[in-house]
Amino acid sequence: MISIKKKMKHPIKVMIKKCRPFGYNWIRYEEVDRILLDNNGPIKTEAQFAYYIYRKFGTGRYQCLAWQKGYEGFWLFWLGDIYDNGFFRDIRKNKEIERLKDDWKKASSYEEKEEIETDIQFYKEILGEEKKHKRSGPIGLKTSRPGQLHPYEEF
16 A cells, blocks of 8 residues: 655745844844755654754754745744753743633632633634634644653654
């Protein structure tokens, strides 16, 4: 039995940015490299991608933006921390919902908590409608579970 992997029509271009401290309480992501990901390239998994960044630029926090011919705009390809023993991809969370959950924990009355719960449900419904056609994540790579430390030996 032959398995046919879906081929990308056009390669994905990825801009790798490293987090640098800037001033007292500020950070800035500065571009360090641009790479091309396609079906014939050596990078097939997220672990290989993270190991490439580690070998070339060392440990730190990285943000990777991507774009592809035929699709409008950029998307967040990868965001996380790279260590000597592995990598940690961030879980993408909605800031407004997280703020409402914190408010719910601080609420004192039952009526306040019910009102905040309806607001959370409302925001989740809006997000469900808005995010139907958006691209996100490391498209084209075999991904690892976000929010966990993964060793480089996985590939």
